[in-house]
Amino acid sequence: MSTDDRDGAKAGAAIAATRTRAATDLLPKYVAHRERDVATLRAALAQGDFETMARIGHNLRGNGVSYGFPEIAALGEAMEQAVTARQARGIEAQVALLEEWLARVGARVRTER
Amino acid sequence: MLIVDDDLDMCELLGAELTARGFDPSLETDPGRALDSLRSRHVDVVVTDLWMRGMSGVELCERIVSMHPELPVVLLTAHGTLESAVAALRVHAFDFLAKPPDLDALVAAIDRAVRHRRLAEEVRVLGESTDALETFEGIIGASPPMRELVQLVGRVAAVDAAVIVRGESGTGKELVARALHERSRRRGAFVALNCAAIPESMLEADLFGHVKGAFTDARADRAGLFERARGGTIFLDEIGELDLSLQPKLLRALQERVIRPVGSDREIEVDVRLVTATNVDLARAVEQHAFRADLYYRLNVIEIVVPPLRERGRDVLLLAQHCIERAAREMERDVVGLTASCAARLMAYSWPGNVRELANVIERAVALTRSSRLTVDDLPAAVRAASALPTATLAVAEDLVPLEEVERRYIRRVMAATGGNKTLAAQILGVDRRTLYRKNWEERSDGAQPSSVKGAS
Ligand SMILES: Nc1ncnc2c1ncn2[C@@H]1O[C@H](COP(=O)(O)OP(=O)(O)O)[C@@H](O)[C@H]1O
Numbered sequence: 001m002s003t004d005d006r007d008g009a010k011a012g013a014a015i016a017a018t019r020t021r022a023a024t025d026l027l028p029k030y031v032a033h034r035e036r037d038v039a040t041l042r043a044a045l046a047q048g049d050f051e052t053m054a055r056i057g058h059n060l061r062g063n064g065v066s067y068g069f070p071e072i073a074a075l076g077e078a079m080e081q082a083v084t085a086r087q088a089r090g091i092e093a094q095v096a097l098l099e100e101w102l103a104r105v106g107a108r109v110r111t112e113r
Numbered sequence: 114m115l116i117v118d119d120d121l122d123m124c125e126l127l128g129a130e131l132t133a134r135g136f137d138p139s140l141e142t143d144p145g146r147a148l149d150s151l152r153s154r155h156v157d158v159v160v161t162d163l164w165m166r167g168m169s170g171v172e173l174c175e176r177i178v179s180m181h182p183e184l185p186v187v188l189l190t191a192h193g194t195l196e197s198a199v200a201a202l203r204v205h206a207f208d209f210l211a212k213p214p215d216l217d218a219l220v221a222a223i224d225r226a227v228r229h230r231r232l233a234e235e236v237r238v239l240g241e242s243t244d245a246l247e248t249f250e251g252i253i254g255a256s257p258p259m260r261e262l263v264q265l266v267g268r269v270a271a272v273d274a275a276v277i278v279r280g281e282s283g284t285g286k287e288l289v290a291r292a293l294h295e296r297s298r299r300r301g302a303f304v305a306l307n308c309a310a311i312p313e314s315m316l317e318a319d320l321f322g323h324v325k326g327a328f329t330d331a332r333a334d335r336a337g338l339f340e341r342a343r344g345g346t347i348f349l350d351e352i353g354e355l356d357l358s359l360q361p362k363l364l365r366a367l368q369e370r371v372i373r374p375v376g377s378d379r380e381i382e383v384d385v386r387l388v389t390a391t392n393v394d395l396a397r398a399v400e401q402h403a404f405r406a407d408l409y410y411r412l413n414v415i416e417i418v419v420p421p422l423r424e425r426g427r428d429v430l431l432l433a434q435h436c437i438e439r440a441a442r443e444m445e446r447d448v449v450g451l452t453a454s455c456a457a458r459l460m461a462y463s464w465p466g467n468v469r470e471l472a473n474v475i476e477r478a479v480a481l482t483r484s485s486r487l488t489v490d491d492l493p494a495a496v497r498a499a500s501a502l503p504t505a506t507l508a509v510a511e512d513l514v515p516l517e518e519v520e521r522r523y524i525r526r527v528m529a530a531t532g533g534n535k536t537l538a539a540q541i542l543g544v545d546r547r548t549l550y551r552k553n554w555e556e557r558s559d560g561a562q563p564s565s566v567k568g569a570s
Contacts, residue, residue: 020216022129030122055166059120066126066213 019068030067031106034098041095045088053091054083060098071101114138114223115154117147117161117173118189127160130216136223144168148176156184158226160219162212163190163197171197175204183233183453185226189214232460233453236430250292252285253432256425262289262417269415270296275367277352277412278390280419283469286390287348289419293388294346301345301385304338309354317359318375321366327376339372339383352389352412353398357405364408387412422464422471429459432468436475437487448479452486459492462499483547524549 044052060076082090118124141147163170185207201209208222294303322337398404478491
C-alpha cells in the first residue's frame with residue numbers, strides 16, 4: 001500500500017466519523033467546487049486579487065469544518081493569514097495543498113460514488 | 114424559510130440538512146438578491162451568515178427588519194464573539210448561533226422563530242379585527258372552554274333556577290351573572306352585592322330592606338335588594354362569606370319567595386332570580402359547618418364554572434387587545450396593539466389575578482408606553498420574567514448565555530468604560546439615553562444578575 005493510499009483511507013475514515021448524511025450526499029459537488037476554487041485562486045494570484053483569495057480562504061475555513069474536512073479548514077485559515085500578510089508564496093503553498101487534497105480525497109470521493 | 118450564505122457549499126449543506134429535517138428552504142448566495150426576493154416571496158424566517166461579501170449579515174438583518182419588522186432573522190457567524198452578538202442584538206436579530214451551527218440548536222431556533230412569526234401575524238390580525246369582535250354579552254373568548262361556557266350560559270339563562278358561578282377571582286363571574294340576566298326573560302333590574310365587602314350588621318338591611326326606626330340610622334323605610342330586583346336578578350358575590358345567622362333568611366326567601374324587612378312584622382313577596390358566586394369550595398364549607406347544607410343545595414341547582422385565564426390559550430391576546438383599545442380611548446393615547454414578543458410574554462404568564470390582573474397590566478402599560486405597540490419593557494417585572502419565546506441565545510461553547518445577558522454585560526462594560534457617563538455610554542451603544550436608563554433600571558430591579566445560563570438547544 002502506498003503512502004498516498006493510506007492517507008486517503010485515513011482521511012476517508014475521519015470523514016465518515018464526522019460527516020452528516022446531507023454532507024455526504026453533497027460531497028461530489030463539494031469536490032467539484034474545490035476544483036473551481038483552485039482555478040479561481042490561480043487566476044487571483046496572477047492578478048494580485050487578494051479580496052477573492054481572502055473570501056475563498058474564509059469559506060474554506062467554514063465549509064471544511066461543516067463538510068467534515070478539518071484539513072481543508074486548516075488550509076483555509078492559513079490562506080486567510082497569508083492573504084492578510086500579503087504573502088503570495090504562502091497562498092501558493094495552500095493552493096498546492098488544496099490540489100494535493102483533490103488528487104487524494106477528491107479522487108476517492110468520485111470512485112466511491 | 115430563506116437561507117442566505119455567500120458560500121454556496123454552506124448554503125447547500127444547510128439547505129440539505131434542513132430539508133432532511135422537514136423544512137422547505139430556499140437558498141440564496143447573494144444578500145442583495147435575497148433582499149429583493151423577500152419583496153415577492155413569503156417566508157417565515159431568514160437564516161443568514163454574518164460574514165458575506167457585498168453586504169454583511171448584520172446589514173442584511175437590519176434591512177430585513179426595517180422592511181419586514183415581524184420577519185425573524187437568525188444570524189450565523191464563524192466568530193462567536195461578544196461584539197458580533199451585540200451587533201446582532203442591535204439590528205434586532207431574532208437569534209444568534211455560532212458557525213458551524215449545532216443542527217439541533219439551529220432547528221430549535223428556527224422553530225422558535227417560526228412560532229414567533231405566526232404569533233406576530235396573529236397579533237396583527239387581532240389588531241385589525243377586535244372592533245368587529247362578536248361577543249356574548251361582552252364576554253370575550255374564543256377558546257374551547259370559553260365557547261362551552263358561553264353556550265352553557267345561553268342555555269341556563271332561560272331557566273329561572275338558581276345558579277352558582279364558581280371560579281377564581283377576576284375570571285369574570287360577575288360578567289357571567291350579568292349575561293345570565295340579559296339573556297333571560299326577566300325584565301327587572303340586575304343588582305349585585307359582594308357579601309364580603311359589606312359589614313355583617315348592614316347586610317341584612319341591604320338585602321331585605323328596613324322600616325323606619327328599625328335601628329338608629331333608619332330614618333325612613335328603605336327597600337332592600339330583593340325588592341329593587343323585583344322581576345330581575347340578584348347577584349351575590351362571595352356567597353361563602355354570608356354569615357351563618359343570615360343564611361336561614363336567604364333560604365326562606367328562596368324557598369317561600371317572601372322576605373321580611375328589618376324591623377318589620379310584615380312579609381313581602383319577592384320575584385327574583387338568585388345568582389351567586391364563590392371562589393372558595395362551598396362543599397367543603399358545608400362539611401366544616403361554615404355553610405348551611407340546605408342553603409347550599411338551594412343555591413347550587415345549576416353550577417357554572419368559569420375557567421382561569423391561564424386555561425384560555427389565545428384568549429389572553431383577544432382580551433389584551435380589547436383592553437388596549439379601551440384604555441387607549443379612555444386615556445387618549447395612540448396605542449394600537451402588542452408587539453409579538455410582548456404577546457409571547459402575556460401568553461407565558463400564569464395570570465393568578467386572571468382577567469382583572471390582565472386589564473390592570475394593560476392599562477398601566479398603555480399609560481406608560483412610548484410606542485404604538487406595547488413592548489416587553491412596558492410590562493411589569495413579574496410578567497416580563499415569564500419565560501417565553503424567543504429565548505435568544507449566544508451559542509459559543511464556553512459562553513452559553515441568553516442574548517439579553519450579553520446585552521447586560523455589554524452595557525455594564527460600556528458603563529464602566531465611560532466611568533458611568535450615561536450620555537456617552539448611550540452614544541457608544543447607539544441607543545437613546547432613556548432606553549439606557551430603562552435598561553439600567555431593569556437590571557437593578559431584577560436583582561443584580563440573572564441566574565439562569567441556558568444552553569443553545
Ligand atoms: N371574558 C371576558 N371578556 C371581557 N371582559 C372580561 C372577561 N372576563 C372578565 N372580564 C373583565 O374583567 C374584570 C373582572 O371580572 P369580574 O366579573 O369582576 O370577575 P370576578 O367576579 O370573577 O372576580 C371585569 O372588568 C370584567 O369586565
